[in-house]
Amino acid sequence: MKFYIRGGIGDFLQSLWFARNYSHKEYVVHTHFKKAKEFYDHFGIKNTFFYPFDDLKSHDAQVDNIVKEQGENSTKNIQETPRAFYSGFEFGEEADKASEALVNSFKEKKNIIGIHPFRSGFALSVYASFDLPARIIPLSITKEIINNDNNYLIFGSKEELANYGLQESDNVKFVSFDNILHSLNTVKHCSKLIGVDSCFKTMSSMQKISTICLIGDFPDQTRDAFFVNQYVNDGYMKVMKVKDIVAEHDQVVSFIKENLA
Numbered sequence: 686m687k688f689y690i691r692g693g694i695g696d697f698l699q700s701l702w703f704a705r706n707y708s709h710k711e712y713v714v715h716t717h718f719k720k721a722k723e724f725y726d727h728f729g730i731k732n733t734f735f736y737p738f739d740d741l742k743s744h745d746a747q748v749d750n751i752v753k754e755q756g757e758n759s760t761k762n763i764q765e766t767p768r769a770f771y772s773g774f775e776f777g778e779e780a781d782k783a784s785e786a787l788v789n790s791f792k793e794k795k796n797i798i799g800i801h802p803f804r805s806g807f808a809l810s811v812y813a814s815f816d817l818p819a820r821i822i823p824l825s826i827t828k829e830i831i832n833n834d835n836n837y838l839i840f841g842s843k844e845e846l847a848n849y850g851l852q853e854s855d856n857v858k859f860v861s862f863d864n865i866l867h868s869l870n871t872v873k874h875c876s877k878l879i880g881v882d883s884c885f886k887t888m889s890s891m892q893k894i895s896t897i898c899l900i901g902d903f904p905d906q907t908r909d910a911f912f913v914n915q916y917v918n919d920g921y922m923k924v925m926k927v928k929d930i931v932a933e934h935d936q937v938v939s940f941i942k943e944n945l946a
Contacts, residue, residue: 698869703769727777792855801880826934880899
């Protein structure tokens with residue numbers, strides 16, 4: 686029996702407990718995360734078959750390849766990898782040192798708020814294709830959230846952060862390690878995290894860190910079942926559904942500030 690993992694880093698995180706405990710099993714990884722092999726290699730999970738995709742067209746093409754390469758009976762011989770809503774993560778000494786060095790670079794020790802305004806490239810392409818709302822958190826909202834009372838960690842790739850228009854300061858630091866595990870590990874230092882539907886908000890909610898999540902106001906059973914409802918029910922996530930995050934600027938800011946208090 687082979688096990689199937691589809692999606693991105695959030696999906697990897699929820700299924701990691703199983704893959705690590707059963708690393709001798711074979712895993713079919715159908716993913717848009719370009720460094721998936723490095724992710725699984727880090728945890729000693731070597732029996733892997735990777736099927737990368739960038740958009741819906743290549744996603745569907747890889748489904749056909751999986752059926753072809755994993756055998757005609759692949760639908761019977763492959764099952765979904767079990768998930769866990771909560772799990773502890775040890776990413777290693779190197780990740781710990783990188784996170785601690787960044788956190789210690791703040792001028793003063795204060796409460797740390799994490800913010801991840803972005804989505805993956807695949808998610809952005811899907812949202813654009815269907816004209817879905819809440820693609821990113823606009824800079825104007827992030828600027829209204831930041832104040833001198835807290836320290837802030839802004840998560841994203843180097844390119845995303847360079848194009849966002851925000852500047853680092855004594856109490857604002859960017860988290861953009863080349864190794865995604867170092868960035869994920871840094872989430873552990875946050876008392877709260879603000880984000881859209883992404884791996885960083887999954888990391889924080891899995892660690893039972895108070896998470897404020899902005900999601901598009903449209904039906905998505907997979908999103909809600911795997912990444913939202915359980916955390917909301919358990920009190921670790923507060924969710925605001927938005928139709929137009931720019932037009933709803935004031936309501937979004939009020940919602941975030943209310944849940945940061």
